[in-house]
Amino acid sequence: MKINYPIQKDATYLVACSYGPDSMALLHLLMKETTKIVVCHVNYHKRNISDFEERSLQDYCVEHGLIFERFEAPKNSRGNFQSWARELRYAFFANMYHKYDAKALFVAHQQDDLIETYLIQKQRGNRVDYYGIEPVIFMKKMIVVRPLLSYSKQDLLDYCHENLVPFSIDVSNFETKYLRNKIRLQIVAKLTEIERYQILKEIKDNNQTLTRQKQKAVKIVSNSRSLPIPKLLECNEEEFNEAIIQLVKQSEKFTPLSNSQLKEIREMCQSKKPNIDIPLGIGFSLLKEYDTLVLSEQIRTQNYEFTLEKPGTLSTEYFEIDFSHGAEDRNITENDYPLTIRNSQPKDRYLVGGNLCEIRRLFIDWKMPMRLRASWPVVINKTGTIIYVPRYRKNFVDNKKSKFIIKVVKLP
Template identity: 40%
Template sequence: MLNLNKKHRYLLGCSYGPDSMALFAMLKNEGYIFEVAHVNYNLRKESTLEEENLKAYCANEKVEFHHLKVLEPFKGKNIEKACRDIRYTFFKKIIKKRQLDGLLVGHHQDDLIETYLMQIRRRNLVTYFGIREKTIINNIRVIRPLLTFSKEELVEYCHAHNVPYAIDKSNLTEQYLRNRIRHQIVAQLTPQQREKYLTEIRDKNQNLEAMFAKIKREKYETNKAILRLKEDEFLYALVFKGRKLKPDFKLSKKQGLEVRKIPASKKANVAV
């Protein structure tokens, strides 16, 4: 069911939600060697109980358990980014100390489609649509083995194999854009509609790959050379060059077109 290397030793980032717990059970049932890492952000009253339940489950399954409890408040911070930074710093420390071969996370097909729909709505120029199966984050190898599974399939797997899990109630609110997309669009998709989106994502990524290959091959090093590109190629050439300098470089189509106007302008570019 999982396409992983059984000679490798992995770290599973586990929230105790149905996605990561289904992955826990699959890894165990299929004989993979792995350890578990859990971060308690102390943002919900249920979080301590969930941490204790996961610790007990790991002990019962004879799986090494690593945990971090965040005590410092998140006041005045982007909580989502702060949590992400904390957990990946923690994961990296464990992987290095335990000499593990990579991090496994429970992103699934619904997450992939949600991410794609958010990318389309935000109109930022991206270097990949949806979510990559394998990537590098914070200098650690990250693998997402569940991208072919829907959320519903993972919940069903937990029920069929008596796997415990908890639901983060903050994911049920429609206050945030991702949650609205999740509940109002992705959860309502038919199998045919899902496949349509997945095909769309594959096609767009193939087009991006071809475009980046051309940009890399032609080596558009000067501004004049870049300006000779077609509009889409020009915009992605900017992103390609920007990502070389800053991995999280972002650019909207509107911003890119404003940049293209600059060389043609007779005004001094004092604001650039």
């Protein structure tokens, strides 16, 4: 048994160690490759032997000349303990990673964990970025390595016994109140070698298929925050789903999408309605804007109003205008001053071709995205009449001598 990862002799490595058989086997294997190891332990005080495990691990590190770092977790947690604990320990690992300028963090996930994760993914039915557990990932500015995924839990137990590596068994792993424990005890523990092989092959095949879908999706998305819906609908269901995931992942507020959400997005793209908004999480949405799908922040539109007393310039967070040399090319004369520039309102009307039109109807005719309408500026003369509304058109180029630049909010 060995660590299948290139170790640099002059580099420092972190090992996440609980004093269980998996992490102790990992630590022992890594000690064969290098002595520049920082052992990182989190004590949650969830079990009576938690302090014993911490002391035993610390003694082991002292005996073998290893640096030992511990984190005392708060005794109270809110919500899902597993999620809370994971966030807590990886924040600790990230601090240690920076402190010691580490090359990588080693984590002792093994083959049973890999199979359990895959079975949980299948049971939950959510779209995933990877089936099972990735051998190497980058998170919180750390390289996280899982070098034991080809070894079973029993392999690691046997290794510890054969090499006299001390460890402690976490009896909470035998409680069935957690889904992972149920799958471990009721399914994975009872797998035959043939069944285990078949599941591992299924994981490999699914990841290969997922990779091909990602490659096609990346070409479609191409780092854009918007996608042409007709092109999306040419994809089969799996390719469509992967393209949506690649699009949404560009938001810092990204959360994994469920199959039901992906189905809703596909139905939105197929709908005859020109404007639809699907919130996907806290602060961001997918918008259908006619034949375009847009990733957008959810922005609360605030009313604004500015005054331009005479021909000149005005710069705001919403727009910039330069009427220094007049704005007759926009049908604005000196007799119209002072001008008021504010955002459009639902009951606004504007004279077009001798007819008084509702501005909202103009926006519809122009196929203006819904997210722009409430903040779109209108120009009002000194008598309170709307005399100018900047034209909206996709890829519109304004060639007028006077300048009126609207600052559209950037997509996330």
